[in-house]
Amino acid sequence: MMREYLRHPSNIPVDVEVIEEPGVCPAQACDVSVAGLCCQVETPVKPGCDIRFRVPSLSFDYTGLGRVVWCRRRGQQYQLGIEFCSGRDAYRARMVEQVCQIEAYRQQVAENEGRTLTGEEAAAEWIDRFAADFDKRFAMG
Template identity: 35%
Template structure:
C-alpha cells in the first residue's frame, strides 16, 4: 500500500482515542498526499480502518483513517501513519490538528485570555498550516 507523501505530526500533549471501524469506507482516494502521523500504545496492522477522536477537545468531531504503517518506536510505543479516504476526512483531520495546536498555544494562559490567544494563533499560523490544496 502506498501512503501519503507528507504527514501532519500530531502533538503528543493531546490524547487521541483510536477505535477500530467495523464498516470500513467502500472507497479510498489514494491521490491525497497528506496524512497523519502519531504515537500510540497499540499496534494496528496495515490496512486497518480506525475512527479518530479527541474527547478532551470536542465530542463532535471524528475522523476515519486507514493505517498506512505502524512501527515500534520504543517500549510500548508505536509510530502510526494514517491516510484518509477522501477530502472531507482530510479536512476534518486538518481542523482537529489545528484545534490541538490552538489548545497547546492557550495552555499557559489564564482562562479570560484564551479566546485572544486562539485568535493570535489563527492569525499567525492558520494560513501556513499544511492543507494538501484543500
C-alpha cells in the same frame, strides 16, 4: 526527498478504534498533515486496518475515518501512520490542526508566562493573535 505534505507537531489525545475489532485504544497524536496523522499507541495495529479516530478533548464531536498505512515500534509503544479516507476527513483535520495549535499555545503561555488559560480563553487569544495568518504560517499543502 521532500515531503509531499507538511506535518505539524501535535500533542493531543486521540482515541483510535480498529473498526473490525471492538474497543478503543487511547493514543497520543504526534503530528497532523493534510493526508493523515501519526499517533502513538500501546499495541500494534496491522497496516491496512480501517480505523475510526476521535479527539476527546474537543468541545465538539470530531471523529474521522482512516486506514493504517504503517506501524513502527518505538520503545515500548508503536507509532501508527494513518491516512485519511476522504477529503471531508482531510478538511476536518484542518480544524483539528488549529485546535492543536491553540492547545500548544495554552501550554506555552502556562509555561512561559505562568498564566493558566481555559480552552476558551486560549482560543480567543490565539485567534486574536494568529488566525489571520494561519494559512501562511501553517500551510498544509
